[in-house]
Amino acid sequence: MIAPDWFREDRLPHIYCTGCGNGTVINCTLAAVEEMDWKREETVFVSGIGCSSRAPGYILTDSLHTTHGRALAFATGVKMARPEFNVVVFTGDGDLAAIGGNHFIHACRRNVDMTVVCMNNHIYGMTGGQGSPTTPPGAISTTTPYGASEPAFDLAELAVAAGANYVARWTSYHVKELTKAVTTGMQTPGLAFIEVRTQCPTNYGRHNKLRTVPAMIEYIRSHAMLVEKYNRLTAEGKPIPEGTFTVGELVRRSRPAMGVRR
Amino acid sequence: MKLVIDESRCKGCNLCVLVCPYGIFQEGKELNSRGIVSPALNRPERCTNCRLQALYGRTLCGVCQMICPDQAITWVEERPFEPHRVEVEF
Ligand SMILES: Cc1ncc(C[n+]2csc(CCOP(=O)(O)OP(=O)(O)O)c2C)c(N)n1
Ligand code: SF4
Ligand code: SF4
Ligand code: SF4
Ligand SMILES: [Mg+2]
Numbered sequence: 317m318i319a320p321d322w323f324r325e326d327r328l329p330h331i332y333c334t335g336c337g338n339g340t341v342i343n344c345t346l347a348a349v350e351e352m353d354w355k356r357e358e359t360v361f362v363s364g365i366g367c368s369s370r371a372p373g374y375i376l377t378d379s380l381h382t383t384h385g386r387a388l389a390f391a392t393g394v395k396m397a398r399p400e401f402n403v404v405v406f407t408g409d410g411d412l413a414a415i416g417g418n419h420f421i422h423a424c425r426r427n428v429d430m431t432v433v434c435m436n437n438h439i440y441g442m443t444g445g446q447g448s449p450t451t452p453p454g455a456i457s458t459t460t461p462y463g464a465s466e467p468a469f470d471l472a473e474l475a476v477a478a479g480a481n482y483v484a485r486w487t488s489y490h491v492k493e494l495t496k497a498v499t500t501g502m503q504t505p506g507l508a509f510i511e512v513r514t515q516c517p518t519n520y521g522r523h524n525k526l527r528t529v530p531a532m533i534e535y536i537r538s539h540a541m542l543v544e545k546y547n548r549l550t551a552e553g554k555p556i557p558e559g560t561f562t563v564g565e566l567v568r569r570s571r572p573a574m575g576v577r578r
Numbered sequence: 579m580k581l582v583i584d585e586s587r588c589k590g591c592n593l594c595v596l597v598c599p600y601g602i603f604q605e606g607k608e609l610n611s612r613g614i615v616s617p618a619l620n621r622p623e624r625c626t627n628c629r630l631q632a633l634y635g636r637t638l639c640g641v642c643q644m645i646c647p648d649q650a651i652t653w654v655e656e657r658p659f660e661p662h663r664v665e666v667e668f
Contacts, residue, residue: 317643317652329649332647334589334591335592335593335647337647339646339648340593340645340646343647344644488645489597491641492641492644495644530592530593530595530596533593
């Protein structure tokens, strides 16, 4: 296994369903933490509520498993009180963008020095598959039985617009790139936001004609396009296939940040 | 080193089958004692990690281990004089 010094092996196997991408995202984040050479006593994982938010429970550090949507508010508190700590937030699309939407934009605006990893599975996984703000138009969920009719949030673009210092997006298929992005995010002062498009085979795949785990990840992989290629195609006026999303580093800058260790 | 799937953790998602460039993991056919169909290994000694991990002092490739959502893939030390299949690839 990856990062045996960081996993709570006594808690494994975890409760995630077969093929749930959350396990992969934990692997990549912990691989990045290992690369950073952080100390366990100086690292805090914070999360809200959701399948994704259970991640800190499998990690051998102090952590805060807070109320739904409030992970970033608690994490801001931790960072302000103890700026010497490394703060990592695990959150889901519902946790971050629905109930926690305001905390998200303001944490980005304040540019609080922490790393936010969002496992975006386009659904409320834990509560049985209700639509979330990132459910793509047309997708079936228990609250959109005839297909979602609302446009979806682009979480990474939202973080760019709100002011985060580092923003990247990858998928649970791109494990090496994701690990690298999380590492870069951890090295960047200010808020680093990494969106991970990931699979929820149980509550998303099953209802959207992606019945097996490999089918679901293959769908995500094939709809990812490098941001450089996307920009080139749009500049040339070429068509972009429907359902495509960009992956790669969307921004790296040095706006003034809060909570940076002096 | 030897590639092993920890059957007490594997949930049989077959993501390792999807990613290994050598096709070392193959969809399993039999239920194990936990009621899960874990992948079968097809000549795992072809994985570069089995031969070179100790020499290089780090994990090479390792994509299967990274993507495995259930932390079930590892390389373990072999016991001395474990039988080996010798494979000549042309
Ligand atoms: C205040 C409050 N409202 C609603 C809920 C019910 N609830 C629990 S998890 C969840 C959604 C989780 O979705 P997401 O953050 O995307 O996590 P996932 O399970 O998909 O990883 C909701 C609505 C709650 N626990 N607390
Ligand atoms: S419901 Fe979805 S997100 Fe939750 S553990 Fe199962 S597959 Fe993962
Ligand atoms: S490390 Fe790479 S080559 Fe070796 S088994 Fe895993 S995916 Fe295959
Ligand atoms: S990726 Fe892991 S959990 Fe999935 S089948 Fe392979 S060994 Fe089992
Ligand atoms: Mg979700």
